[in-house]
Amino acid sequence: MAIPTLIFLILLLHLLFASQPCHLILTSAVDGRWQLLQTSIGISAMHMQLLRNDGVVIFDRTDFGKSNLSLPNGKCRNDLSEGALKVDCSAHSVEYDVSSNKFRALMVQTNVWCSSGAITPDGKLVQTGGFNDGERRVRVFSPCSSRDCDWQEIPNGLAARKWYATNHILPDGRLIIVGVRRQFNYEFSPKNIAANTFNLPFLLETNDKGEENNLYPFVFLNVDGNLFIFANNRAILLDYVKNKVVKTYPTIPGGDPRSYPSTGSAVLLPLKNLKMADLQAEVLVCGGAPKGSFAQASRGNFIKALKTCARITITDPNPKWVMETMPLARVMDDMILLPNGKVLLINGAGSGSAGWELGRNPVLSPVLYRPDRKIGSRFKTQIPTTIPRMYHSSATLLRDGRVLVGGSNPHAFYNFTSVLFPTELSLEAFSPTYLDSKFNDLRPKIITPKSMSGIRYNKRTNIQVVITGKVAENLVSATMLAPAFNTHSFFMNQRLLVLGNDKVTTCGNSAYNIEVTTPSTHNLAPPGFYLLFVVHQNIPSQGIWVKLR
Structure with missing residues (x-):
């Protein structure tokens, strides 16, 4: 066979291989690598949660x-009461199995649009919440090895309607639900006998007329057991037991909002x-509009994003x-704690805001933030x-x-044609460079x-x-990461604890024993x-x- 013909055949085979769906590796691993896992899971991944069985529950809206x-x-x-279809035989939730790269349909009974969630200590x-018939619902998904479990719903599980709210696990294992659309309060799940809600004027004070800019507040459990709550462009420290603000933080310089939309x-x-x-x-807030x-x-x-x-x-x-x-302006960004303590910024747009059809200039490049470096050298594209x-x-x-990355549906319905950004049903995975x-x-x-x-x-644990x-x-350290519930650019309950190492001992045959001390209090790490x-x-x-207990 002539050399030119051989070269031509090799090139042809390479092109054919690269065009096949099974060719998952799309880019080099110099600064990360992308894999297309599924071209379609049938729904758009608006909400996402990793479970202890390595399943990922994903859902959009009914x-x-x-x-x-x-x-x-x-x-x-x-x-x-449904606004779209009174009888709907299609799924709006799935469980994705990471190990097999397969998914199965789940059935939510009420509207989970713009809801919130967290993993309780029992896994x-x-x-919680949502829209229309789902606004006061509590839904429970219990992971199972048989992969035949499904959503269970509790009618009137909430004392007040909750839409665009934020959840966090508390030191005693309860769930707090904060705000926020037309609900300037917080409550707990499970409900107590009084089923009280507690007023939080801060949520009203941070509401911009006509835009809000305070939905899905950023909520973190501080090491003293109080809650850091950020909305719009400022924050408070809340003693949720006494319903008392114990500290007011300054406004972010410039005063631009960082909360939805x-x-x-x-x-x-x-x-x-x-x-x-x-x-x-320390808290880090990035992007916005x-x-x-x-x-x-x-x-x-x-308008260009922040x-x-x-x-x-x-x-x-x-x-x-x-x-x-x-390095890149970004609105609707997601910030993910990695096991080595770095932060990955991913997803989002370069201009506009959250909302139907309101984002432009997609930001395709993730950015790595290295918090221990000096200012000016922390970001790497x-x-x-x-x-x-x-959006979504x-x-x-x-x-x-x-x-794992999915979703994107900036439309009021599923829309796959004649729009700038069609509804996206795919799942892909980004592999940071540490996986090379x-x-x-x-x-x-x-x-x-x-x-x-x-x-x-x-x-002391070995x-x-x-x-x-x-x-x-x-340079050996142990870290503990709480699995977070993600929607609308915020990871609820996300928390990484660096245990370090008390002692490293060589055991032979490339084996090492690392002695660490587990967190000392529930304020540092809620049970679960x-x-x-x-x-x-x-x-x-x-x-x-x-399981920490």
């Missing part, structure tokens, strides 16, 4: 119209030095915001995806260290404890790992399931599930 996935066994949802997903994102940065009496806690962006976008004028982040030590007696500049993830996108960290094979000899593999083991507060390469003992990782030279192991 009034989008008919989805592209049928309910099993001839099931149909009959709801005369169940408790999901001028949607930015926020994280509680990793908690370190857990044995210190004066433990510090200038004030008035929602109204302007509604008129067809799409390019700044604001960082504050919330435990400081005299806290001040420190401003930083991102990652390799881009090819799929715009605009979601993401979650998986146990293997990848980030060149780091395999540095990557720990956890041998013990076994996944699903129980651990207790303030106890973790045995295998690391085949040269070990830098001072966490992902435990071992990190060596910034390269994390796969996580294992542990």
